[in-house]
Amino acid sequence: MKLSASKLAQWCVQGDHYSIALEEHHLVFESKHLTETVPFAIWDGQCRLSRGLLWGKLTFIVSPADQPARSISVYGLPWFELSSLVEQLTASYQDWLAKQKNTFMLVEHELVALRDELEGHKGYLRDADLQQWVSKAGIAVAEFGVHPQVASIANPALYQGFFGWLQNGSAMREAKNTQWRETELERWSQWFDGIESSPLNPSQRQAVLMDDNHNLLLAGAGSGKTSVLMARTQYLVASEQTTPERIVMLAFGKKASEEMAQRLASAGLRNVEVSTFHSFATKVIKALTGNAPVLSALATDEEAKLSWMTLWLAEHLTQPAVEKRWLKHLSQWKLPGLNAERKLAEQAHEPRLHKWLWRQVDLLIQQNKSQAAMRSQVNGDARAESEFALVWPLMRSYQTHLSQANEVDFNGLIKEATKLLLRKSATFSAQYDHIMVDEYQDISPSRMEMLEALCGGKRERAPSLFAVGDDWQAIYRFAGSDVSLTTDFLARFPAGVIRYLDVTYRFHSQIGAVANPFIQVNPRQLAKPLNSVKTQKKKAVHLVSSETLEDTLTKLAASKGERDATLMMIGRNHASKPEGFSSWQARWPSLNIVFVTAHASKGLEADFTFLLDVNEGVFPAKGQSEGLEVAMLSVDGEMEHAEERRLFYVALTRARQACWIFCHPEKPSVFVKELWQGDYPVMSKLPKKALEFEQAPPAIEQSAMSE
Incomplete structure (x- = not known):
């Protein structure tokens, strides 16, 4: 059925809608420049009728899922035909709605179960938890053919809960987590008072409860970050959110990891896995390949490094082309321990030169880039270009030596573990719920890639990353750390959470x-x-x-x-x-x-x-x-x-x-x-x-x- 304004009425209404037609489960509106189709699913089923001096007007309210509700009015319609049209439109809509209600009743229990997954969720609701649910709920809605408007009529409470999470999930998640934090702070108040030698302050208590997918705690000098790490680990176990063996705590140095392990052991948590990045990488490689990696003597033995470097220099500096390149460099810039007035090969044992060369080799390896990419990075800096030309052959020889010996150095441990985790992270990381990192401001790009592989992958619930550090104290760029991995945390993890400890107990x-x-x-x-x-x-x-x-x-x-x-x-x-x-x-x-x-x-x-x-x-x-x-x-x-x-x-x-x-x-x-x-x-x-x-x-x- 279709009802249109007369030619005169169309001229009078000019650009507004002047025609409405009923098609199967749709309304079709026409104007001079536009035809608009509105499915019953976004119409509220009401026809608002009003009479003018000559003609009638019909107004409809539509609510597209991704837009605010709006009205559509049709002008210039013949008044005496409007009542019949309204009856047909209403009857058609009610017939459609009845069928939709019947369909809805068949799947209502499944939607209730989906809603209850979130509303009954215990603990902190992470961003990834919500996104997984939204994906699953969206598939269910499409598969069942459920329309929000039908749900709002058939079961208003379910509509507010289920579709509320679908349409306004971020705000509802924040409200739910705020309520959870308040409850936990009250419930564990006395425990927080006594878990460390002094009661935890408010910012420390809030930090203990951080549990999104990616968490960064900024802990200034003397603010008690170690107390938070220890308290959080004990809280996770005491609150039965996890067990000790499903927690990994990573540190950059052996001494730091041993100190943390001792403190946890004193608290009765001997099964928490406390490790350096390199030890953890070794475990990953052994677990996923069945073979423990062989660490090269060049990574651990100073005598071996001295011998290998001396032999390499003695061999290469006797080659005329190589010697010429090095002498050309020395004519413009200095190299530690080298004197251009003496035979270069005779100075192959010079410790200062060795130290500088190993530093440059380590620097290039950490870049994890192609030769072309690194050439581009030094382009325009004549000294850098010259030093790159000296060091690149050395780095390639070093990597060839490791490959032929089937050995790795410390950088190689991290890179190999990362490759394996990228392929098998879901399997390996399923044994962990929480990954904690101390002194996060010292993180390097390669270690960051390993962390992302460990906490990523497709699985039901990936481990939570809890990083503690202070970008104000990032002082190891020379060792490969990148402070931007801390300062740009939210750029890397847009749904991440940053909190800070706001009290220092050290200085006045x-x-x-x-x-x-x-x-x-x-x-x-x-x-x-x-x-x-x-x-x-x-x-x-x-x-x-x-x-x-x-x-x-x-x-x-x-x-x-x-x-x-x-x-x-x-x-x-x-x-x-x-x-x-x-x-x-x-x-x-x-x-x-x-x-x-x-x-x-x-x-x-x-x-x-x-x-x-x-x-x-x-x-x-x-x-x-x-x-x-x-x-x-x-x-x-x-x-x-x-x-x-x-x-x-x-x-x-x-x-x-x-x-x-x-x-x-x-x-x-x-x-x-x-x-x-x-x-x-x-x-x-x-x-x-x-x-x-x-x-x-x-x-x-x-x-x-x-x-």
Whole structure:
């Protein structure tokens, strides 16, 4: 049946709809420029009739699944024919609706079961849980031919639940998880009070409950990340969400993994798998191939490395073409340990050259790129291009040696395990529910790929990744770590969750007022509050001349008397260790004086710290502006001294009570100048003229200063 406006009426309504037709389970509307078909499934079944001076108007409400509800009106219809049309439209719709209700009743119980899967879900509802359900529910709706409008009439409660999750799942998931967290915090309140030596603070408790597919916990210096790792592991077992053997805890070093294993064993959790990345990779390879990988002596034995490298250099540097290439390089740039005035092959045993070459080989292997891709990366940097030409043949010979011996090095362990996991992750990873990573800011691209393979794949519920780290303390770029894997966490895992521990128990507010804004000058560092439990008004960071080092030490010792204290002297490198260090240790044993490099200070703390030789060209270290290492490790758009700034932040935050920064009075570091001119709460006994910048110091974000 079709009803249309007359020619005159069509002219009067101009661009509006002037015709309506009833087809099988559809309404068809016509206007001058458009024909629109509306299925009964999105029509509410109502015909809204109104009369004008000459003609009638019909209005319909339609609700497309992916759009807001809207009205469609048909104008200029002959009034005396409208009642008959409305009766036919309504009867046709009711007939269709009755058949749909009968169909719905046959599958209603299955939709109820699907709804109850989510509403009855125990624990945290992960994003992947919801996406799997949405996929399954969408298939069911299409297969059963169920229309939302029919469900809303036949079973309003089911409609609100089932289709609510389909259409507004993210908001409903957040509400459900918020309620779950509140319940868990109340239920486990006393347990959180006693699980560690001190009650967990609110941000630590929230961190323990993180359980999405990809979780990043930003844990600032002294904020108790180890307590959270231990508490979370025990909570997962105590709450019966998993068992100890289904938890993996990964660390970067053997010492760190052993310490975590000991703490867990003390808590009665001996079956938690605590491992380094390399040990875990070895397990993966053995489990999925049936054979344990053979680790090359070149990866573990310094004598073997020395012998192999010496032989390779002696053999290749005697070749005229190779020698010519190396001499050409030496005519423009230096190489550690090599003298162009002597026969190159005679210097094949030089340790400094070996150290540099192994570093470059390791760097190239970590890139995991083709020769063409790496050539492109160094293109335009003449020194980098030349160094690449020297090192590439060495790297290829090294890889050939490993392949022929059927051996791997540490990089090879990670890569081989990743390949196997990509093929068999669903099988291997099914034995785990939770993957935890300590010091995540030190992650390298190859380790990240292994983690993704371990936590990915097609399975009912993949392991949850719980990464704990602090991008402010990412200081191992030279070893292959990539801080962007932390700072760009949500770009890699869009549905991931980031939380932070907002309280530090190490240093008081005056040290925090210097260190926290200083690191956040770099806009690429993730912003977070880090509030000190202890507050004080007296400034605790001192800028002083290196000439006063012993006098400052004498005064500090006198102020402490016979009371025990700890003093950590920190240098950018070992060259900063004072000549009188041993005599000072003997003279003031109650101070427990130690010396460490800035990198080695990570994870340590002391009552007082002396930062030594914070001079121009020393700290921040004077970096090269060209060369293979610069080309391979450079980050587009990163601010100057970004890595050194993080390293300086690490050194600053080792002190519990006070920190002295020593520098040459006429050659202070740019960091010293920034601390003086940048409105930081520091005390200075340096000449003001030496502290002046030739240009304005880096800006401090106001938000960082107010934390």
